[in-house]
Amino acid sequence: MSVIEKLNALKKYFVEEYIIKPNRRVYVFKSEDLKALFQDLIKVFGYENFYVATIVGTDLISEGKIRLDYYVNLLPDEVTVVFRTYLPRENPTIDSLIDIIPGVLSGECETYDLVGVVFRGNEFLKRGFFVPKEFVEQKIYPLRKDVKV
Numbered sequence: 001m002s003v004i005e006k007l008n009a010l011k012k013y014f015v016e017e018y019i020i021k022p023n024r025r026v027y028v029f030k031s032e033d034l035k036a037l038f039q040d041l042i043k044v045f046g047y048e049n050f051y052v053a054t055i056v057g058t059d060l061i062s063e064g065k066i067r068l069d070y071y072v073n074l075l076p077d078e079v080t081v082v083f084r085t086y087l088p089r090e091n092p093t094i095d096s097l098i099d100i101i102p103g104v105l106s107g108e109c110e111t112y113d114l115v116g117v118v119f120r121g122n123e124f125l126k127r128g129f130f131v132p133k134e135f136v137e138q139k140i141y142p143l144r145k146d147v148k149v
Helices: 003-008 031-045 102-115 133-137
Strands: 014-020 024-029 050-060 065-074 079-088 093-095 118-120
Touching: 003 031, 024 031, 031 065, 031 079, 031 093, 050 102, 079 093, 102 118
Parallel strands: 024 079, 093 118
Antiparallel strands: 014 024, 050 065, 065 079
């Protein structure tokens, strides 16, 4: 079964899908489906056949949203896909994947510290993981578009 056929098994979670860059597929999903999507990803690909390379949080201030991109490498084909969701900027909260994919620790901590996304269930989240103490004290998330650093 090809990577695309395997990804089609997860189609029920996708609100939208498109291609950016040559051969880079983006699958948009509802934020409340994050855990179920990744649990099914494990079932379809196998726990050893993918890894979350990075999590990127982007402040879309004009839309009042935070975009969250999970870059996932699928093995053995070494295909990278992006699982994308949107959170409200005023309360950017989503479930953590740390209990099923421990390797997301640094990505979740970095996204929390720099953008302010709270990952429910990640007991290791704390400010000052990547940013200086004065940013923490001033409650500054340096990658927010309305912050002057």
